[in-house]
Amino acid sequence: MSPIMVGGDDSVKWAVDGDNVRETDSQIFAPEKSRPRRLRHTGIDETDPGDFTVVIKLPKNSGERKAFLKQLAGETKRLIAQDGGGELTLVLPIEDRRHNGGPPTWDQITVDWKSATTVPGPKPPVKMGRSAKGS
Numbered sequence: 001m002s003p004i005m006v007g008g009d010d011s012v013k014w015a016v017d018g019d020n021v022r023e024t025d026s027q028i029f030a031p032e033k034s035r036p037r038r039l040r041h042t043g044i045d046e047t048d049p050g051d052f053t054v055v056i057k058l059p060k061n062s063g064e065r066k067a068f069l070k071q072l073a074g075e076t077k078r079l080i081a082q083d084g085g086g087e088l089t090l091v092l093p094i095e096d097r098r099h100n101g102g103p104p105t106w107d108q109i110t111v112d113w114k115s116a117t118t119v120p121g122p123k124p125p126v127k128m129g130r131s132a133k134g135s
Contacts, residue, residue, distance in 0.1 A: 002045050002115045007057075007108035008096025018045035019115035046116035053112040056092065057105055064093050 006014045018024075024043040031037055059065045071090055079086050095105035 003110050003112040005107040005110050007106035008094045008099065008104035009106050010097050010104065012094060012096075013104070013106045016041070016043070018043060020046040020117075022046055045113070047113055048116050050114045053110075055110040055112070056090075057095070057108045059093055060095060060102060060105075061093075061100055068092060 002017050002019045004014065004016045006012065022044045024041070026039065026041045029038040029040070059068055068090070075088055075090065079088060092109070093099055095102075095108050097104055
């Protein structure tokens with residue numbers, strides 16, 4: 001499986017693992033007055049037909065957990081009534097040291113998929129963006 005994991009770490013921490021990567025691109029953009037650094041990372045992981053598995057670790061705080069589940073139930077009810085298409089949008093507190101004072105949950109949201117077992121032909125070289133120094 002090849003997950004994307006997102007969670008807290010006194011901010012937001014993420015990691016992406018691809019098991020059968022065809023293409024990647026990472027670009028760090030020059031600092032601007034309004035933003036110190038900006039990153040854009042894209043990639044393609046070859047897959048066999050399959051599904052995404054999305055795992056959300058519930059908030060540790062019981063009040064926030066209940067509010068999140070109530071929000072999920074409301075969105076579910078709305079989407080069922082809509083009967084087709086749509087988009088599920090949820091607000092989830094970032095679990096980091098500053099939030100609830102506990103250890104961060106760095107894999108708070110995980111999106112997983114099954115990478116392809118084989119890829120025909122040679123793998124092209126990995127394409128990298130500009131480094132922070134070169135920006």
